[in-house]
Amino acid sequence: MCDDCGCALPPGGTAQAYSPSPRTDAVPLLRRLLEGNDAQARHNRRHFDAHGVLAVNLMSSPGSGKTALLEATIDALRGEYRIGVIEGDLETENDAARIRARGAPARQITTGTACHLDAAMVHRALHGFPLHDLDLLFIENVGNLVCPASFDLGQHCDVVLLSVTEGDDKPAKYPVMFRAADLLLLTKSDLLDVLDDFDARRAESHLRELASAAPVFALSARKSLGMQPWLDWLRERLEAR
Amino acid sequence: MHELAVCQALISQVRDIALERGATGVSGIRVALGPLSGVEPALLQSAYTLARAGTLASDAALTIVVPPLRVRCRQCGAESQARPNRLLCPACGSHDTRVLSGDEMILESLSLTFSGAVSHV
Numbered sequence: 001m002c003d004d005c006g007c008a009l010p011p012g013g014t015a016q017a018y019s020p021s022p023r024t025d026a027v028p029l030l031r032r033l034l035e036g037n038d039a040q041a042r043h044n045r046r047h048f049d050a051h052g053v054l055a056v057n058l059m060s061s062p063g064s065g066k067t068a069l070l071e072a073t074i075d076a077l078r079g080e081y082r083i084g085v086i087e088g089d090l091e092t093e094n095d096a097a098r099i100r101a102r103g104a105p106a107r108q109i110t111t112g113t114a115c116h117l118d119a120a121m122v123h124r125a126l127h128g129f130p131l132h133d134l135d136l137l138f139i140e141n142v143g144n145l146v147c148p149a150s151f152d153l154g155q156h157c158d159v160v161l162l163s164v165t166e167g168d169d170k171p172a173k174y175p176v177m178f179r180a181a182d183l184l185l186l187t188k189s190d191l192l193d194v195l196d197d198f199d200a201r202r203a204e205s206h207l208r209e210l211a212s213a214a215p216v217f218a219l220s221a222r223k224s225l226g227m228q229p230w231l232d233w234l235r236e237r238l239e240a241r
Numbered sequence: 242m243h244e245l246a247v248c249q250a251l252i253s254q255v256r257d258i259a260l261e262r263g264a265t266g267v268s269g270i271r272v273a274l275g276p277l278s279g280v281e282p283a284l285l286q287s288a289y290t291l292a293r294a295g296t297l298a299s300d301a302a303l304t305i306v307v308p309p310l311r312v313r314c315r316q317c318g319a320e321s322q323a324r325p326n327r328l329l330c331p332a333c334g335s336h337d338t339r340v341l342s343g344d345e346m347i348l349e350s351l352s353l354t355f356s357g358a359v360s361h362v
Contacts, residue, residue, distance in 0.1 A: 022356035024268055029258070033272065033280075033346045034250055116243050147243035150279040150346070175326040176279040211312070211328040211338045 037151055040119035044126065044154025051131040054241050055139060056234075057153055059177060060161035061170075062143030065187040065221055067095045069161065069230075070138055072221035074102045076231055081135040081238060086125050088117040088142045095140065105130055116147035119154055135238060145174040157182040157237065164188050164198045164218075171206035179210045183217070183233060190220040244284040248292040251348065256297050259353055267301040269352035275343035276310045276325050301352075310343030 032038060048055045058066045067087075074083050085106045087095040096108035107125045109117060122139060131137070139155060141148040160181035162170050165188060171178035178184065184207055186200055204216045215233065219226035251272065259267050274280050282305040289303045312323045314330035315337040321330065323343070330338050 022265075022354055024352050024354045025264075026269075026350055026352050027258070027262070028350045029348050031254065031348045033247060033254070033348055035254060036250055114243075114246065116246075118246065146279070150243055150247070172326040175328075176277055179277070179328075206326070208336050209327050209329055211336050211340075213336065 034151065037119045040123055041152035041154040044119055044123055045156070047126060047131065048137065048154060048156070051134070052241055053131055053134050053137050054157075054234075054238055055137045055153075055155040056237075057139045057141060057148075057155035057158045058161065059141045059145075059148045059158060059180070060143060060187075061145050061163070061166060064143070064161045064163040064166065066140050066143070066161055067098055068221045069185070069187065069219075070099060070140065071102050072224065072227065073138075073231070073234070074099070074104045076227060077136075077234070078103075081234075082133055083136045083138065084129065084131075084134045086122060086129075086137065086139045088121070088140060090114075090142065105133075111142060115142055115144050116151055117141050117153055118151045122153045135241075136234065145170065145177045149177040149180050159183045159185060161185045161187050162203060164192050164195055164200075168198050168200070168203035169206055171203065171210060175210050178207055179212060181207070181212065181214045183230075184212075184214055185230060186216065186218040188220055188222075189218040190223040190225055192218070242284060242288075244280055244288040245292065247280055247346070248285060248288040251289075252292050252296055252298055254348060255301075255351060258351060259297050262353060263355070264297075264353035265356045266354040267298040267351060268354050269302050269304065270298065271304045271306065271349045271351070273306050273308055273345050273347045273349050275308050275345045277340065277344040278346040280346055282307060306349070308342045308345060311341040312338040313341050314338050 060066055070085055083104050085099045085104060087106060087108045089095060090111055093108045096106040099106035107129055109121050109125050139153055158180045160178055164186055200218055217229045219230055255267055255270060274282050293299050310323050312328055313320045314335050316335040317333040319330055319332035328338055329336055
């Protein structure tokens, strides 16, 4: 018995206690499992705050139009705000190249097999990144509706994209991800006319069932439809920095 | 499958705590994973059998407890059980609720072993 719980040890100051056989102590902790990542995320956030940069984390399935949204946003806010992008993908520099082609600085993180970005990856990508020349930093997370939701990167807000080709019940299927959203964007809204099974109101009602008060905007970056509420939402946060 | 990454973070945290306290081994790890934590207990358990090999925790049993998902309504004050995709107040139907438990991802406790003649507690 006493070998298990240590109850045979002298009471009070037990330092240097003689213990001829191995014993086990139960140590209560209550620490967050991702404490290391959280500490790194707080460090990143201090970096952003020190530079007066608003950091926005974009999360969605692959192919929902995150990069297309960023291209259109960079074009729309040109001359008004200075934008930089950190891109997360398993492989290729393709997305960073698309952003640079729009004249904005971009850093590509290739995660190999990792299905999400973490705070340490973002920190490494920030080295040498011109934060002092930026107002707004987008972090385009790896396309995935599960894993990225668990890792704080140091962002100020989370924007989740749901393309209308994916199905309006995604918030009910992936509650952890959609619950994290400060804003939900229904993308590729120009396709709504040819899709008979996506109901924007149903998508919003699934989001509300997660006790989320996040605004929901439908837009099409490619066809420049409904971009104004999204741009105003960004402006509001940029002014509040 | 981010459970392996979560598991590696867990094992590195366990190692730091064990070394800090002068333990020679770890015999048990107790973790709480809420239904809204985003981590699947069964996947964490199988990732753990891979991640613990060759570490201080190589013989440690991992116990995962799943706290109930409970919400409190900010409108009517009711406290209720909820489901991950239905966090509304079942009493009054309000969307304005707060999760009381069920989104945690916490290292609750460790069982540390101490061997040798002298141990520093």
